[in-house]
Structures are given as structure tokens and as C-alpha cells.
Amino acid sequence: MENTLLKKLAENVKRQRGQAVRTAEKKAWLHSLSEFVRVLDDAGLGAVEVLVEFPMPHCKLSSADVVLAGVHPVTRADAYVVVELKQWGSATAVDADADLFEVPGLPPKSHPAEQVLKYRNQIANNFGALDGHPEAVKAVVYLHNATHTTVGDLLLGAAVEGVPLFTSSERGGLIEYLRRNLADEPGHLSADRLLQSPIRPNQHFLRKAADVIRGVGQFDLLDQQLDAYNLVNARTRLASQANTKRVVIIVGGPGSGKSAIALSLVREHIRQNNRVAYATGSRTVTKTLRQHVARKDAQFEGFFRYFMEFANSKHNGLDLLIADEAHRVRKNSSDRFRAEWRSNDPQIKSIINAAHVPVFLLDEHQVVKPDEVGTVAAIIAQAQALDVAYDVIRLDGQWRCGGSAVYDQWVLDLLGLGPSDGEWNGGIDPEKWPGDPNFDVVLANSPEDMEEFLRAKLSDGLSARMTAGFCWPWSDPNPDKTLIPDVILGTWARPWNAKTTRDRIGSAPSSHYWATADGGFEQIGCVYTAQGLEFDWVGVIIGPDLVARAGKFVPRREYSRDKDLIPARVTYEQFGRHVRNVYKVLLTRGLRGVVIYAADPETREFLAALINA
Incomplete structure (x- = not known):
């Protein structure tokens, strides 16, 4: 029975994502879903509708592990619980700020409560069936292989996020939480109303970015986007404190969220009063951002710059330098009118020199001119030549x-x-x-x-x-x-x-x-x-x-x-x-x-x- 279910699930997910499901993900389904079904059975919620690998409305490559659909036991209204299932046995905060966690066998990961909260927001804010009722969607994390002791750092972080996190030690608490939010009644009608409801159009990037940069909105970063965002924040904090450097390379196709990550980072470091800049190699993109995002506000306009501007910049003059559209990096910086924007040094070297943490965001399938040299290999080679450690993160999402x-x-x-x-x-x-x-x-x-x-x-x-x-x-x-x-x-x-x-x-x-x-x-x-x-x-x-x-x-x-x-x-x-x-x-x-x-x-x-x- 389990093999038949997993095969059917893999076929549906492949159709949804346009790519085959990895073996590791199938194994995760086998272990995590089996345990969670037992939890539902023990909770007496066998009639609740279980939506597995529920796709996000504007990015089918991102999906919540489980969305439970049913009826609230008190209000009798439709009720939904987004569940993040993790097989982690332990997790330790990278530093005191606990943005990232070391998990054995994995790269640094974001807090699962932060991740499921983003899923919850995506569902509550985009499905027409939930208009005016965002409170109908809850979020919870279940780490069925961990105990209270092995993930103590995560439990501290979860309290801040307002999303409950349960381990095998608190399995009974998870059962009670589910009972408080879902009645033991058929949930198929609630599920149908969610699945058949219209989805709000994705807000245009430039309009959203103008709000984000002013701190009155945010991009709901998901999965690798969230990991990349938290990794850059952690690297910047540590590098600035120790007066060292760290290169971060974020690779993704068109619409994978690179610019959303970039502008979210700029906003966060403006809030922290850090020295931050956002640069591109495109006059069209930079001028468009100045007009539509900064909106000619001097407070923000100066953050949007060109790669050439860092040709002769002060060593570590910035805490964080975002090099977006980095596939457009040139061999070196050259400007007809400004001598300070000219240098024989490789432009990649100049960008690395300018900040404690330079972040390169690129898509090598967008290199369209012979003098554009922004590739992962070229950036890594320059980092190694300068004896600077680096991280590479690959984004799989698709928001366009x-x-x-x-x-x-x-x-x-x-x-x-x-x-x-x-x-x-x-x-x-x-x-x-x-x-x-x-x-x-x-x-x-x-x-x-x-x-x-x-x-x-x-x-x-x-x-x-x-x-x-x-x-x-x-x-x-x-x-x-x-x-x-x-x-x-x-x-x-x-x-x-x-x-x-x-x-x-x-x-x-x-x-x-x-x-x-x-x-x-x-x-x-x-x-x-x-x-x-x-x-x-x-x-x-x-x-x-x-x-x-x-x-x-x-x-x-x-x-x-x-x-x-x-x-x-x-x-x-x-x-x-x-x-x-x-x-x-x-x-x-x-x-x-x-x-x-x-x-x-x-x-x-x-x-x-x-x-x-």
C-alpha cells in the first residue's frame, strides 16, 4: 500500500514541478509521512483531509510538506494547518543570533518554524477562499526524530516565531494542538474550497520592492531563498565582527528569487545601520530601480550603484555588497568619463575587495556578450586567489x-x-x-x-x-x-x-x-x-x-x-x-x-x- 501511494505521489509531484523526484525525498516521505499518519490516527482525526506536497501559489517548485484541511471544532469554519516535517535528529545554532543551524549531513539551514511560517503566509495571502480570514491557517513543525534536548536551540527560536515546534518528546502536545484546531469530521469540502479558489495575481516585482525597501512589506522567501538570506546575514555579522571576508555566490534561473533575496538583504542591513550597497552591471536595471524602487528619494537612491563604482573603492568599505545580475560582470572596470571608475584589476576582484561580504547573484544562462565573465568558476577562482572562503547556494524556485x-x-x-x-x-x-x-x-x-x-x-x-x-x-x-x-x-x-x-x-x-x-x-x-x-x-x-x-x-x-x-x-x-x-x-x-x-x-x-x- 505504501509503495503504491509513494509511486502515485511521485508521479503527481513530477507533473507539478516538471522534474523527477529525488530518491532522498521519497525516503523522507516514507519515514515522515508514515509517522505523521500515526499521529493523526492517535489524535482521532482520521477524517481530516491530508494534502501532501501542497504547492505554493506562485512557485510550483516550493511546496509545504502537508496541509491539513478540515473544520474548526469551535467556530465550525474551514480550518487549515500547514505542517513542516523534518527528519533532523539534532540542530545547533551557528551563533547567538540563531538565524542558521548546523544539521548533521546538511548545509546550514534556516529555522523550520520560519520556513513553515512563510508557507502559511503564502497560502493565507494568496488564496481567494481565505480572503478576510487569514487566521484560518495555522502552522506547526514536527521533528519526529529529535528530542527536546537535541534541538534546544530550535525550541528557543520557535517561541520567537510564534509557530509551535514539537519533537518526539512532545508528541502528545502535537496531538492536543491538532485537536484544538481541527474537529474529527470530514475535511474534503474545506479542501475543495481551498483547491478550487482563485489565486491572487503575483504583485509586480518593482511595486513590491518599493514597499520592501521602505520596511512596509516583505518578500516571503521560501526554501533555498530563505536559507540564502539567513546565510548572508550570518556571514556578514561574523565577518564584520572579526574583520574578515566571505564571498557568497547565489545561482538561479530567471524568476528564482535572486533579486527578492537581494532587496530583502538591503532592507535588513539598512535597518541595522550597516554599510550596504546594491550594484548591477546594467544601466537599465540600476536606473529602473532608482526610479521605481528608490522613487528619487535620496535616502534610498544612493544604495543602487554600478559594478564600475567599486574599481578603486576602500578595502572593506562596506559590510555587505550585493552584486545582482553578476553574470554581467566585465573583465575589468572601464568608464570614459570617470577615472575613479577605471581599473586594470579584474572587476570580480574589485567587488570582493569592497566589502566584508560580497554577494554575487547570477544566472550563467544569461551571459549574452563575450566580455561578460560572471561565472561561478570565475568568482571561485578569484576568491581562492585572494584566499577568501566562499559559499555557493543554488536556487531551484520559479516565481516568474x-x-x-x-x-x-x-x-x-x-x-x-x-x-x-x-x-x-x-x-x-x-x-x-x-x-x-x-x-x-x-x-x-x-x-x-x-x-x-x-x-x-x-x-x-x-x-x-x-x-x-x-x-x-x-x-x-x-x-x-x-x-x-x-x-x-x-x-x-x-x-x-x-x-x-x-x-x-x-x-x-x-x-x-x-x-x-x-x-x-x-x-x-x-x-x-x-x-x-x-x-x-x-x-x-x-x-x-x-x-x-x-x-x-x-x-x-x-x-x-x-x-x-x-x-x-x-x-x-x-x-x-x-x-x-x-x-x-x-x-x-x-x-x-x-x-x-x-x-x-x-x-x-x-x-x-x-x-x-
Whole structure:
């Protein structure tokens, strides 16, 4: 019976996550779920509905171990208990602040009460069935292999979080807790109301970030995100106290929560009056953050900087330096106008020099130019050369693209990109789009159809932009400040986003604000203006620089207009890797859906067989 249940659970979780379940997780189910079922039986709650591996509303790769659904014994209203099950036998706080815990056989872990509280908040704040009734959701931790003595540090932390934690020593207390919150009555109707309720749309990152940086909101960081956040806080505290250094590398795909971690860290260290800065290698991203997050408030604007600014900075002048979009780190810092922003030192070395704890957040599948050298291997090599210890954390979550891990993997396979960062694999066969209720993939028959579809989304109050591979010329504006329609497909033609970085060109915003300002929809954006940003809907024109032949995508450099990719010094292999990464970036900018149009007829047929099948 157990084997049948585990097999069925593994199949459902694989369908939900888009990836196979690891053997270790199956073993955890076998031991933890078996014990918890016995607890429910002893509590006399056999009729309560048990939802196992309950997915978070905007990230299907994150899931609560168990959500119990039933009826409250006093109020008779729907009641839910989120349960975090751990097999830990012991846990010891890393330091007196108890943000992180050493668990035998595992990297430093966050407090399980903090983790389950985030799950509880995600469920209470996003499911329509709980509107006005967030108190209907409780959270609890059960460490069935531990005793009161072996996890004493955790018990102190749990009291602060307000989430009860029970070990095998307090098994009776867990039974009483469950009885106080759930009646011994069928819970299937309560479960149905939760599962069938509408889910609130994910709040746009920039709007949320503006609240977070001011301390009036927070990102609910989950799983590895929470571990990364607490690890950086612990490393910063210890390094500052001991006047030492520690490099932290956080790796994750688009939408995995890197920027949410980064801004949460900035807010926390502002609160602590620490010396902190947030830097990127993108003028578009930095200027967008200054405008939409700092909102021209001098108190916050100075926190958002460029990698180049640290070319000659004071050694350990900061406690914490967040290097977001670190895949865009250059070989060295160079600026035409400011000598203090120029250095022959590797830019990675300059960033490490600037703070007690430099944090590099990157996605190697977003390296799109030959002079971008931000890779895990390069950062580790520089840390080792400087004799600085380092940590590497990999994020598996997916908060963009409707939280669809299925879509993220489908794009990797489509473009022949390997599962690990920086890899590509021509042996991967593209798969048919299996569909996902949380994310729409639409194939347009023409650019006119794509534009009409996206314009309708704009009329519905959603954000949308059109993007393309860099396969058309990018002309200067006309004398009357109108833009030239360079992107030509048959009778349809549209201009690229404006070249200027300062002022509007007629109704067109400057290039830095194409993604967010009014009027941006009327121009076509490229990878350099879209990278690091997101929209409800994105349109992607796949140009003739990447076409489908014999069932796979083939790069064609002769059709590229990207001055960084066409010089002879860029090898064919380098061009192929970068152009695949370009389209990976563009295809993963959408929160709700993507509309794809291919300029090449054979490529359109290839995509139709995958998407419309």
C-alpha cells in the first residue's frame, strides 16, 4: 500500500514541478509521512483531509510538506494547518543570533518554524477562499526524530516565531494542538474550497520592492531563498565582527528569487545601520530601480550603484555588497568619463575587495556578450586567489512564468541549453509544450497577430512588451525625432526602442525606461533593455539568427546585427551559446504568458508542431 501511494505521489509531484523526484525525498516521505499518519490516527482525526506536497501559489517548485484541511471544532469554519516535517535528529545554532543551524549531513539551514511560517503566509495571502480570514491557517513543525534536548536551540527560536515546534518528546502536545484546531469530521469540502479558489495575481516585482525597501512589506522567501538570506546575514555579522571576508555566490534561473533575496538583504542591513550597497552591471536595471524602487528619494537612491563604482573603492568599505545580475560582470572596470571608475584589476576582484561580504547573484544562462565573465568558476577562482572562503547556494524556485517549472525546462530543451548553468547540449530534443494552467504559450501566425494579442492585454490593464533578437539595423532617429521602423517583417514594421539614455524621442521613452514607461509598447525591445525586468505578457520575435533545421535550433551569425557578437574574434561556438542565451532571456520575461513569432517560415512550422500539437 505504501509503495503504491509513494509511486502515485511521485508521479503527481513530477507533473507539478516538471522534474523527477529525488530518491532522498521519497525516503523522507516514507519515514515522515508514515509517522505523521500515526499521529493523526492517535489524535482521532482520521477524517481530516491530508494534502501532501501542497504547492505554493506562485512557485510550483516550493511546496509545504502537508496541509491539513478540515473544520474548526469551535467556530465550525474551514480550518487549515500547514505542517513542516523534518527528519533532523539534532540542530545547533551557528551563533547567538540563531538565524542558521548546523544539521548533521546538511548545509546550514534556516529555522523550520520560519520556513513553515512563510508557507502559511503564502497560502493565507494568496488564496481567494481565505480572503478576510487569514487566521484560518495555522502552522506547526514536527521533528519526529529529535528530542527536546537535541534541538534546544530550535525550541528557543520557535517561541520567537510564534509557530509551535514539537519533537518526539512532545508528541502528545502535537496531538492536543491538532485537536484544538481541527474537529474529527470530514475535511474534503474545506479542501475543495481551498483547491478550487482563485489565486491572487503575483504583485509586480518593482511595486513590491518599493514597499520592501521602505520596511512596509516583505518578500516571503521560501526554501533555498530563505536559507540564502539567513546565510548572508550570518556571514556578514561574523565577518564584520572579526574583520574578515566571505564571498557568497547565489545561482538561479530567471524568476528564482535572486533579486527578492537581494532587496530583502538591503532592507535588513539598512535597518541595522550597516554599510550596504546594491550594484548591477546594467544601466537599465540600476536606473529602473532608482526610479521605481528608490522613487528619487535620496535616502534610498544612493544604495543602487554600478559594478564600475567599486574599481578603486576602500578595502572593506562596506559590510555587505550585493552584486545582482553578476553574470554581467566585465573583465575589468572601464568608464570614459570617470577615472575613479577605471581599473586594470579584474572587476570580480574589485567587488570582493569592497566589502566584508560580497554577494554575487547570477544566472550563467544569461551571459549574452563575450566580455561578460560572471561565472561561478570565475568568482571561485578569484576568491581562492585572494584566499577568501566562499559559499555557493543554488536556487531551484520559479516565481516568474506563472511559477511554471515546466515552462522553464521546456525553454531550456527548446534552445538546446543544458540543465546546469553555462552548459548547452545539442543532443537535447525539444519537447512538445505540455501546457500549464499557470502560464500560457501562444504561437502567433504573424507579427500583426502578436501585436493585436498583446495590445488587448494592455487594454485589460496588464503590462506587455514586444521584443526581438538583434537581427535588424538600429538607426538614429529622424530630424523630427521620430523613430525609424527598422524591424521589418513583410508589411509590418516597428522601431527599436530609442537609443537615447536621457530624454524621450517624441512619445518614445529613453532606452533605460522602455520596459516600464508609458509609450514603450510601440517600440521593439532587445535583450539589453529587457534583461532583468518582467512584464505580465511578453512577445518574442525569433529572428533569422536562430532557426530550426532538422528538428533543432541552429545559430546563423551572418544574420546578426549585434556588434558584440559578429566580430571574427568571437568563435562560432561562442556566438551559438550567446544567441541561445539571448532568446532564453527574452522568452522568460513574462509573468502570465508569452507570444512567439518566428521570422523564418521553417521555424514557424517547427514551433507549430511543438506548441499547437
